Amino acid sequence: MAARHLVEVKGFQERRVCRLLNLARSNLRYQPKQDESEEQNLTEQLKTFAKNPRKRRQGYRLVHQEINKERIKEGKNPLNHKRIYRLWRSVGLTVTARRKRKRIRSGKPATDLVADRLH
Incomplete structure (x- = not known):
């Protein structure tokens, strides 16, 4: 500065x-009060959650809950969701998008029910 x-x-x-x-x-x-080693540990935790195939679809909100569950079990204070989101963005993590399923249509054309009632 x-x-x-x-x-x-x-x-x-x-x-x-x-x-x-x-x-x-x-x-x-x-x-600043933050310890950089704690920030590095949190980013490593976020990366492991993102790489885990069972938890790949989890966004930062669910990862935030999981990290806080672990921290409470260890006797530590829970973390703020905004801090997790800031780290999530700084690491560049994203949730993998789901593929849309193809709709299988029957070979029959849709009947126009309104036109059938008028005739």
Whole structure:
């Protein structure tokens, strides 16, 4: 971030830099809380669910439920569905589309019931 660089390297005052860039000072001091190893573990879990032939048709909603079941059994807190969806998109997973079945029609033409009643 440019503001952090100006403060730490160039020695400018934090208040002045934030005022000039129209930033809140809390944004400059923000430290993300997420652990990257947990994110990697979750993406690996999502990939294994997507590759499993029995669960291939599951979207992120059902995978979210499965992951939360496992986490609750382990004594961990459940995850937010929006976080799962964000990871699902970042990995590039999609649900395989179902093939449409061909409709088998009988050889008889459909009778026009309204025309038959009028005659």
